[in-house]
Amino acid sequence: MVYYDITQEQLIQMVTEAVLLEIKKAGSNVVPTGISVRHIHLTREHVDYFFGRNYQLTPRKQLSQPGQFACEETLDLIGRKGSIKKVRILGPERNKSQVEVSITDARMLGIEAVLRSSGDVEGTPGITLRGPEGLLVLNEGVIVADRHIHMTSADARRFGVKDGQRVRVQVEGQKPGIMDGVVIRVSDRYRLDFHVDTDDGNAFMLSQGQLVTILK
Amino acid sequence: MVYYDITQEQLIQMVTEAVLLEIKKAGSNVVPTGISVRHIHLTREHVDYFFGRNYQLTPRKQLSQPGQFACEETLDLIGRKGSIKKVRILGPERNKSQVEVSITDARMLGIEAVLRSSGDVEGTPGITLRGPEGLLVLNEGVIVADRHIHMTSADARRFGVKDGQRVRVQVEGQKPGIMDGVVIRVSDRYRLDFHVDTDDGNAFMLSQGQLVTILK
Numbered sequence: 167m168v169y170y171d172i173t174q175e176q177l178i179q180m181v182t183e184a185v186l187l188e189i190k191k192a193g194s195n196v197v198p199t200g201i202s203v204r205h206i207h208l209t210r211e212h213v214d215y216f217f218g219r220n221y222q223l224t225p226r227k228q229l230s231q232p233g234q235f236a237c238e239e240t241l242d243l244i245g246r247k248g249s250i251k252k253v254r255i256l257g258p259e260r261n262k263s264q265v266e267v268s269i270t271d272a273r274m275l276g277i278e279a280v281l282r283s284s285g286d287v288e289g290t291p292g293i294t295l296r297g298p299e300g301l302l303v304l305n306e307g308v309i310v311a312d313r314h315i316h317m318t319s320a321d322a323r324r325f326g327v328k329d330g331q332r333v334r335v336q337v338e339g340q341k342p343g344i345m346d347g348v349v350i351r352v353s354d355r356y357r358l359d360f361h362v363d364t365d366d367g368n369a370f371m372l373s374q375g376q377l378v379t380i381l382k
Numbered sequence: 383m384v385y386y387d388i389t390q391e392q393l394i395q396m397v398t399e400a401v402l403l404e405i406k407k408a409g410s411n412v413v414p415t416g417i418s419v420r421h422i423h424l425t426r427e428h429v430d431y432f433f434g435r436n437y438q439l440t441p442r443k444q445l446s447q448p449g450q451f452a453c454e455e456t457l458d459l460i461g462r463k464g465s466i467k468k469v470r471i472l473g474p475e476r477n478k479s480q481v482e483v484s485i486t487d488a489r490m491l492g493i494e495a496v497l498r499s500s501g502d503v504e505g506t507p508g509i510t511l512r513g514p515e516g517l518l519v520l521n522e523g524v525i526v527a528d529r530h531i532h533m534t535s536a537d538a539r540r541f542g543v544k545d546g547q548r549v550r551v552q553v554e555g556q557k558p559g560i561m562d563g564v565v566i567r568v569s570d571r572y573r574l575d576f577h578v579d580t581d582d583g584n585a586f587m588l589s590q591g592q593l594v595t596i597l598k
Protein backbone atom coordinates (compact mmCIF):
# COMPACT_ATOMS: atom_id res chain seq x y z
CA MET A 167 0.00 0.00 0.00
CA VAL A 168 1.36 3.39 -0.97
CA TYR A 169 0.93 6.34 1.33
CA TYR A 170 1.12 9.76 -0.25
CA ASP A 171 2.30 12.62 1.82
CA ILE A 172 -0.84 14.74 1.89
CA THR A 173 -2.57 16.35 4.82
CA GLN A 174 -6.10 15.46 5.86
CA GLU A 175 -7.06 18.93 4.77
CA GLN A 176 -5.73 18.39 1.26
CA LEU A 177 -7.57 15.07 1.14
CA ILE A 178 -10.86 16.73 2.13
CA GLN A 179 -10.23 19.40 -0.49
CA MET A 180 -9.66 16.73 -3.16
CA VAL A 181 -12.79 14.80 -2.21
CA THR A 182 -14.83 18.02 -2.17
CA GLU A 183 -13.58 18.99 -5.63
CA ALA A 184 -14.37 15.50 -6.93
CA VAL A 185 -17.91 15.63 -5.51
CA LEU A 186 -18.49 19.10 -6.98
CA LEU A 187 -17.25 17.86 -10.37
CA GLU A 188 -19.69 14.92 -10.25
CA ILE A 189 -22.52 17.27 -9.31
CA LYS A 190 -21.75 19.51 -12.27
CA LYS A 191 -21.53 16.57 -14.65
CA ALA A 192 -24.92 15.31 -13.63
CA GLY A 193 -26.48 18.59 -14.79
CA SER A 194 -28.75 18.33 -11.79
CA ASN A 195 -29.86 20.92 -9.25
CA VAL A 196 -28.05 19.40 -6.29
CA VAL A 197 -25.88 21.37 -3.90
CA PRO A 198 -23.79 20.21 -0.91
CA THR A 199 -24.77 21.49 2.53
CA GLY A 200 -22.45 23.33 4.90
CA ILE A 201 -23.74 23.64 8.47
CA SER A 202 -22.33 26.68 10.27
CA VAL A 203 -21.90 26.44 14.02
CA ARG A 204 -21.99 29.75 15.94
CA HIS A 205 -18.87 31.80 15.17
CA ILE A 206 -17.25 35.22 15.32
CA HIS A 207 -15.78 37.52 12.66
CA LEU A 208 -13.48 40.26 13.96
CA THR A 209 -12.12 43.49 12.56
CA ARG A 210 -8.34 43.98 12.48
CA GLU A 211 -8.80 46.43 15.35
CA HIS A 212 -10.63 43.90 17.51
CA VAL A 213 -8.02 41.20 16.82
CA ASP A 214 -5.45 43.69 18.08
CA TYR A 215 -7.61 44.42 21.12
CA PHE A 216 -7.94 40.78 22.18
CA PHE A 217 -4.62 39.32 21.13
CA GLY A 218 -2.15 42.18 20.75
CA ARG A 219 -1.07 44.60 18.05
CA ASN A 220 -0.59 43.00 14.60
CA TYR A 221 -1.40 39.57 16.01
CA GLN A 222 -1.99 37.01 13.25
CA LEU A 223 -4.95 34.64 13.78
CA THR A 224 -3.88 30.98 13.60
CA PRO A 225 -5.62 29.01 10.82
CA ARG A 226 -6.94 25.68 12.10
CA LYS A 227 -9.09 24.51 9.18
CA GLN A 228 -9.87 25.79 5.70
CA LEU A 229 -13.60 26.38 5.15
CA SER A 230 -15.61 25.62 2.03
CA GLN A 231 -15.40 29.21 0.81
CA PRO A 232 -11.94 29.91 -0.64
CA GLY A 233 -9.69 31.95 1.68
CA GLN A 234 -11.97 31.53 4.70
CA PHE A 235 -10.66 29.62 7.69
CA ALA A 236 -11.57 28.60 11.22
CA CYS A 237 -8.98 29.79 13.74
CA GLU A 238 -7.42 28.23 16.81
CA GLU A 239 -8.54 31.34 18.72
CA THR A 240 -11.89 31.47 20.47
CA LEU A 241 -13.83 33.99 22.54
CA ASP A 242 -16.72 33.63 24.99
CA LEU A 243 -20.12 35.19 24.26
CA ILE A 244 -21.80 36.82 27.25
CA GLY A 245 -25.49 37.72 27.03
CA ARG A 246 -28.02 38.93 29.58
CA LYS A 247 -29.32 35.45 30.32
CA GLY A 248 -26.39 33.17 29.65
CA SER A 249 -22.99 32.75 28.11
CA ILE A 250 -21.42 30.41 25.57
CA LYS A 251 -17.75 29.57 25.95
CA LYS A 252 -15.07 28.98 23.34
CA VAL A 253 -16.84 30.26 20.25
CA ARG A 254 -14.52 30.00 17.28
CA ILE A 255 -13.20 33.03 15.41
CA LEU A 256 -13.24 32.78 11.60
CA GLY A 257 -10.61 34.49 9.50
CA PRO A 258 -9.60 36.55 7.70
CA GLU A 259 -10.51 39.84 9.39
CA ARG A 260 -13.61 41.71 8.19
CA ASN A 261 -14.44 45.39 8.13
CA LYS A 262 -17.15 44.89 10.78
CA SER A 263 -17.10 42.49 13.70
CA GLN A 264 -20.03 40.10 13.59
CA VAL A 265 -21.30 37.24 15.72
CA GLU A 266 -23.38 34.57 14.00
CA VAL A 267 -25.59 32.48 16.28
CA SER A 268 -28.59 30.17 15.90
CA ILE A 269 -31.96 31.14 17.37
CA THR A 270 -31.35 28.44 19.99
CA ASP A 271 -28.11 30.23 20.95
CA ALA A 272 -29.80 33.65 20.95
CA ARG A 273 -32.43 32.39 23.43
CA MET A 274 -29.78 30.86 25.65
CA LEU A 275 -27.87 34.17 25.64
CA GLY A 276 -31.01 36.26 26.13
CA ILE A 277 -30.45 38.17 22.90
CA GLU A 278 -33.11 38.96 20.31
CA ALA A 279 -32.80 36.75 17.23
CA VAL A 280 -32.50 38.99 14.16
CA LEU A 281 -32.38 37.28 10.76
CA ARG A 282 -29.86 38.98 8.46
CA SER A 283 -27.47 38.29 5.61
CA SER A 284 -23.84 38.22 6.66
CA GLY A 285 -22.36 41.73 6.76
CA ASP A 286 -25.73 43.44 7.23
CA VAL A 287 -25.36 44.24 10.93
CA GLU A 288 -26.78 47.76 11.23
CA GLY A 289 -29.23 47.99 14.12
CA THR A 290 -28.73 44.37 15.20
CA PRO A 291 -28.35 43.48 18.89
CA GLY A 292 -25.01 43.83 20.66
CA ILE A 293 -23.16 41.39 22.85
CA THR A 294 -20.18 41.18 25.19
CA LEU A 295 -17.13 39.22 23.99
CA ARG A 296 -14.66 37.83 26.52
CA GLY A 297 -11.10 37.07 25.44
CA PRO A 298 -8.10 35.70 27.28
CA GLU A 299 -7.28 39.11 28.68
CA GLY A 300 -10.32 41.31 28.44
CA LEU A 301 -13.93 42.08 27.63
CA LEU A 302 -15.29 43.95 24.64
CA VAL A 303 -18.85 45.25 24.31
CA LEU A 304 -20.12 45.19 20.73
CA ASN A 305 -23.02 47.62 20.36
CA GLU A 306 -24.31 45.71 17.36
CA GLY A 307 -23.32 42.71 15.27
CA VAL A 308 -25.27 39.66 16.47
CA ILE A 309 -27.17 38.05 13.62
CA VAL A 310 -28.95 34.82 12.81
CA ALA A 311 -27.59 34.20 9.32
CA ASP A 312 -30.26 33.94 6.64
CA ARG A 313 -30.06 30.60 4.79
CA HIS A 314 -28.13 31.07 1.55
CA ILE A 315 -26.37 29.30 -1.30
CA HIS A 316 -22.91 30.45 -2.39
CA MET A 317 -22.21 29.87 -6.06
CA THR A 318 -20.15 31.12 -8.98
CA SER A 319 -21.67 32.92 -11.95
CA ALA A 320 -21.20 29.70 -13.95
CA ASP A 321 -23.22 27.80 -11.30
CA ALA A 322 -25.90 30.51 -11.41
CA ARG A 323 -26.23 30.17 -15.21
CA ARG A 324 -26.41 26.39 -14.88
CA PHE A 325 -29.15 26.59 -12.20
CA GLY A 326 -30.92 29.47 -13.96
CA VAL A 327 -30.87 31.72 -10.90
CA LYS A 328 -29.64 35.24 -10.10
CA ASP A 329 -27.79 36.89 -7.23
CA GLY A 330 -30.27 37.87 -4.50
CA GLN A 331 -33.01 35.56 -5.80
CA ARG A 332 -34.78 33.41 -3.21
CA VAL A 333 -35.30 29.74 -3.96
CA ARG A 334 -36.71 26.65 -2.29
CA VAL A 335 -34.44 23.80 -1.25
CA GLN A 336 -35.64 20.21 -0.87
CA VAL A 337 -34.10 18.05 1.86
CA GLU A 338 -34.49 14.26 1.99
CA GLY A 339 -33.91 12.03 5.02
CA GLN A 340 -35.55 11.17 8.31
CA LYS A 341 -36.81 14.73 8.80
CA PRO A 342 -37.50 15.77 5.23
CA GLY A 343 -38.98 18.99 3.94
CA ILE A 344 -38.42 22.20 2.07
CA MET A 345 -36.59 25.32 3.20
CA ASP A 346 -38.09 28.33 1.51
CA GLY A 347 -36.66 31.83 1.07
CA VAL A 348 -33.09 30.61 0.57
CA VAL A 349 -30.98 33.49 -0.82
CA ILE A 350 -28.73 32.94 -3.83
CA ARG A 351 -25.34 34.67 -3.45
CA VAL A 352 -23.22 34.78 -6.58
CA SER A 353 -19.52 35.58 -6.79
CA ASP A 354 -16.69 34.00 -8.71
CA ARG A 355 -14.77 33.97 -5.41
CA TYR A 356 -17.35 31.53 -3.99
CA ARG A 357 -17.59 27.78 -4.12
CA LEU A 358 -20.95 26.02 -4.40
CA ASP A 359 -22.33 25.46 -0.89
CA PHE A 360 -25.73 25.66 0.82
CA HIS A 361 -25.17 27.41 4.16
CA VAL A 362 -27.51 26.80 7.07
CA ASP A 363 -27.11 27.18 10.81
CA THR A 364 -27.34 24.39 13.39
CA ASP A 365 -31.08 24.98 13.95
CA ASP A 366 -31.81 24.29 10.29
CA GLY A 367 -29.26 21.47 10.28
CA ASN A 368 -30.84 19.78 13.30
CA ALA A 369 -34.48 20.41 12.32
CA PHE A 370 -33.83 18.69 8.96
CA MET A 371 -31.35 16.19 10.46
CA LEU A 372 -28.80 17.30 7.87
CA SER A 373 -25.22 16.13 7.86
CA GLN A 374 -22.20 18.12 6.74
CA GLY A 375 -21.88 17.84 2.95
CA GLN A 376 -25.32 16.27 2.45
CA LEU A 377 -26.69 16.90 -1.03
CA VAL A 378 -29.92 18.87 -1.30
CA THR A 379 -31.93 19.97 -4.35
CA ILE A 380 -32.76 23.47 -5.52
CA LEU A 381 -36.42 23.47 -6.63
CA LYS A 382 -37.37 25.57 -9.62
CA MET B 383 -64.26 47.98 33.73
CA VAL B 384 -65.32 44.65 35.17
CA TYR B 385 -62.73 42.15 36.33
CA TYR B 386 -63.84 38.56 36.49
CA ASP B 387 -62.17 36.25 38.93
CA ILE B 388 -60.46 33.84 36.54
CA THR B 389 -56.91 32.55 36.57
CA GLN B 390 -54.47 33.23 33.77
CA GLU B 391 -54.69 29.53 32.99
CA GLN B 392 -58.45 29.68 32.54
CA LEU B 393 -58.03 32.71 30.34
CA ILE B 394 -55.49 30.93 28.12
CA GLN B 395 -57.85 27.95 27.96
CA MET B 396 -60.72 30.20 26.87
CA VAL B 397 -58.65 31.95 24.21
CA THR B 398 -57.38 28.58 22.94
CA GLU B 399 -60.91 27.21 22.70
CA ALA B 400 -62.05 30.35 20.89
CA VAL B 401 -59.18 30.10 18.38
CA LEU B 402 -59.90 26.40 17.77
CA LEU B 403 -63.57 27.22 17.20
CA GLU B 404 -62.63 29.88 14.63
CA ILE B 405 -60.30 27.43 12.90
CA LYS B 406 -63.06 24.85 12.66
CA LYS B 407 -65.55 27.39 11.35
CA ALA B 408 -63.24 28.44 8.58
CA GLY B 409 -63.26 24.89 7.22
CA SER B 410 -59.58 25.40 6.47
CA ASN B 411 -56.59 23.15 7.01
CA VAL B 412 -54.91 25.28 9.65
CA VAL B 413 -53.59 23.91 12.92
CA PRO B 414 -52.01 25.72 15.90
CA THR B 415 -48.40 24.91 16.74
CA GLY B 416 -47.16 23.70 20.12
CA ILE B 417 -43.38 23.84 20.58
CA SER B 418 -42.12 21.26 23.10
CA VAL B 419 -39.02 22.12 25.07
CA ARG B 420 -36.95 19.16 26.36
CA HIS B 421 -38.86 17.33 29.10
CA ILE B 422 -39.12 14.13 31.13
CA HIS B 423 -41.92 11.60 31.61
CA LEU B 424 -41.54 9.34 34.67
CA THR B 425 -43.10 6.07 35.77
CA ARG B 426 -44.82 5.95 39.15
CA GLU B 427 -41.84 3.93 40.39
CA HIS B 428 -39.33 6.59 39.29
CA VAL B 429 -41.39 9.39 40.89
CA ASP B 430 -41.20 7.37 44.13
CA TYR B 431 -37.45 6.91 43.63
CA PHE B 432 -36.71 10.62 43.24
CA PHE B 433 -39.29 12.24 45.49
CA GLY B 434 -40.49 9.60 47.98
CA ARG B 435 -43.13 6.90 48.11
CA ASN B 436 -46.56 7.99 46.78
CA TYR B 437 -45.26 11.52 46.13
CA GLN B 438 -47.68 13.55 44.03
CA LEU B 439 -46.11 15.66 41.28
CA THR B 440 -47.11 19.32 41.58
CA PRO B 441 -48.97 20.66 38.51
CA ARG B 442 -47.56 24.00 37.37
CA LYS B 443 -49.30 24.51 34.02
CA GLN B 444 -51.90 22.62 32.02
CA LEU B 445 -50.65 21.60 28.56
CA SER B 446 -52.56 21.65 25.29
CA GLN B 447 -53.40 17.94 25.51
CA PRO B 448 -56.20 17.38 28.07
CA GLY B 449 -54.98 15.95 31.39
CA GLN B 450 -51.28 16.60 30.61
CA PHE B 451 -49.43 19.09 32.78
CA ALA B 452 -45.97 20.54 33.35
CA CYS B 453 -44.79 20.02 36.93
CA GLU B 454 -42.94 22.20 39.39
CA GLU B 455 -40.44 19.33 39.74
CA THR B 456 -37.35 19.16 37.54
CA LEU B 457 -34.39 16.81 37.11
CA ASP B 458 -30.94 17.28 35.56
CA LEU B 459 -29.90 15.32 32.47
CA ILE B 460 -26.34 14.01 32.54
CA GLY B 461 -24.76 12.75 29.32
CA ARG B 462 -21.24 11.70 28.37
CA LYS B 463 -20.34 15.11 27.00
CA GLY B 464 -22.47 17.52 28.95
CA SER B 465 -25.42 18.02 31.23
CA ILE B 466 -28.61 20.08 31.16
CA LYS B 467 -30.01 21.33 34.43
CA LYS B 468 -33.61 21.74 35.58
CA VAL B 469 -35.41 19.83 32.88
CA ARG B 470 -39.13 19.84 33.57
CA ILE B 471 -41.09 16.70 34.41
CA LEU B 472 -44.47 16.36 32.68
CA GLY B 473 -47.35 14.57 34.36
CA PRO B 474 -49.20 12.37 34.81
CA GLU B 475 -46.97 9.32 35.25
CA ARG B 476 -46.46 6.99 32.27
CA ASN B 477 -45.77 3.28 32.07
CA LYS B 478 -42.25 3.93 30.76
CA SER B 479 -39.91 6.76 31.68
CA GLN B 480 -38.92 8.82 28.66
CA VAL B 481 -36.72 11.85 28.02
CA GLU B 482 -37.57 14.00 25.01
CA VAL B 483 -34.75 16.20 23.71
CA SER B 484 -33.97 18.12 20.54
CA ILE B 485 -31.05 17.06 18.34
CA THR B 486 -29.26 20.19 19.60
CA ASP B 487 -29.70 18.89 23.17
CA ALA B 488 -28.59 15.36 22.21
CA ARG B 489 -25.34 16.74 20.77
CA MET B 490 -24.70 18.85 23.83
CA LEU B 491 -25.25 15.79 26.05
CA GLY B 492 -23.19 13.50 23.80
CA ILE B 493 -26.14 11.16 23.17
CA GLU B 494 -27.13 9.74 19.80
CA ALA B 495 -30.24 11.45 18.42
CA VAL B 496 -32.87 8.80 17.69
CA LEU B 497 -36.11 9.96 16.06
CA ARG B 498 -39.13 8.17 17.55
CA SER B 499 -42.79 8.63 18.32
CA SER B 500 -43.52 9.21 21.99
CA GLY B 501 -43.76 5.91 23.90
CA ASP B 502 -41.65 3.98 21.39
CA VAL B 503 -38.46 3.83 23.44
CA GLU B 504 -37.21 0.26 22.87
CA GLY B 505 -33.53 0.26 21.97
CA THR B 506 -33.14 4.03 22.33
CA PRO B 507 -30.13 5.54 24.15
CA GLY B 508 -30.03 5.77 27.90
CA ILE B 509 -29.16 8.71 30.14
CA THR B 510 -28.47 9.56 33.77
CA LEU B 511 -31.08 11.60 35.64
CA ARG B 512 -30.11 13.60 38.70
CA GLY B 513 -32.77 14.47 41.26
CA PRO B 514 -32.63 16.43 44.51
CA GLU B 515 -31.42 13.35 46.39
CA GLY B 516 -30.02 10.86 43.94
CA LEU B 517 -29.05 9.65 40.51
CA LEU B 518 -30.90 7.21 38.28
CA VAL B 519 -29.46 5.55 35.19
CA LEU B 520 -32.06 4.92 32.49
CA ASN B 521 -30.84 2.20 30.13
CA GLU B 522 -33.10 3.48 27.38
CA GLY B 523 -35.68 6.19 26.89
CA VAL B 524 -34.03 9.20 25.21
CA ILE B 525 -35.86 10.17 22.03
CA VAL B 526 -36.08 13.04 19.60
CA ALA B 527 -39.85 13.22 19.18
CA ASP B 528 -41.05 12.80 15.61
CA ARG B 529 -43.10 15.80 14.46
CA HIS B 530 -46.80 15.02 14.84
CA ILE B 531 -50.29 16.47 14.88
CA HIS B 532 -52.70 15.52 17.65
CA MET B 533 -56.35 15.57 16.57
CA THR B 534 -59.75 14.09 17.33
CA SER B 535 -61.52 11.70 14.96
CA ALA B 536 -63.81 14.61 14.00
CA ASP B 537 -60.74 16.69 13.08
CA ALA B 538 -59.36 13.74 11.08
CA ARG B 539 -62.58 13.46 9.08
CA ARG B 540 -62.61 17.19 8.47
CA PHE B 541 -58.98 17.14 7.24
CA GLY B 542 -59.46 13.88 5.36
CA VAL B 543 -56.52 12.17 7.09
CA LYS B 544 -56.06 8.95 9.08
CA ASP B 545 -54.18 7.96 12.23
CA GLY B 546 -50.54 7.19 11.37
CA GLN B 547 -50.66 8.98 8.01
CA ARG B 548 -47.79 11.33 7.23
CA VAL B 549 -48.58 14.77 5.87
CA ARG B 550 -46.76 17.95 4.87
CA VAL B 551 -47.15 21.12 6.88
CA GLN B 552 -46.61 24.59 5.42
CA VAL B 553 -45.10 27.29 7.63
CA GLU B 554 -45.16 31.00 6.76
CA GLY B 555 -42.97 33.72 8.23
CA GLN B 556 -39.38 34.92 8.08
CA LYS B 557 -38.03 31.37 7.73
CA PRO B 558 -40.78 29.72 5.73
CA GLY B 559 -40.95 26.21 4.36
CA ILE B 560 -42.55 22.81 4.55
CA MET B 561 -42.06 20.11 7.15
CA ASP B 562 -42.60 16.73 5.57
CA GLY B 563 -43.29 13.37 7.20
CA VAL B 564 -45.47 14.84 9.95
CA VAL B 565 -47.38 11.99 11.67
CA ILE B 566 -51.13 12.28 12.27
CA ARG B 567 -52.16 10.97 15.71
CA VAL B 568 -55.88 10.57 16.22
CA SER B 569 -57.67 10.11 19.55
CA ASP B 570 -60.80 11.64 20.97
CA ARG B 571 -58.75 12.37 24.09
CA TYR B 572 -56.55 14.74 22.05
CA ARG B 573 -56.91 18.37 21.19
CA LEU B 574 -55.83 19.74 17.81
CA ASP B 575 -52.14 20.71 18.04
CA PHE B 576 -49.06 20.45 15.79
CA HIS B 577 -46.19 19.32 18.03
CA VAL B 578 -42.61 20.13 17.12
CA ASP B 579 -39.43 20.40 19.17
CA THR B 580 -37.32 23.52 19.64
CA ASP B 581 -35.06 22.67 16.66
CA ASP B 582 -38.06 22.70 14.32
CA GLY B 583 -39.49 25.71 16.14
CA ASN B 584 -36.26 27.70 15.78
CA ALA B 585 -35.43 26.57 12.22
CA PHE B 586 -38.85 27.80 11.05
CA MET B 587 -38.90 30.73 13.53
CA LEU B 588 -42.24 29.47 14.83
CA SER B 589 -43.98 30.98 17.82
CA GLN B 590 -46.15 29.13 20.32
CA GLY B 591 -49.67 28.83 18.91
CA GLN B 592 -48.71 29.99 15.39
CA LEU B 593 -51.12 28.70 12.76
CA VAL B 594 -49.70 26.39 10.09
CA THR B 595 -51.39 24.64 7.17
CA ILE B 596 -51.73 20.91 6.46
CA LEU B 597 -51.06 20.41 2.73
CA LYS B 598 -53.05 17.78 0.93
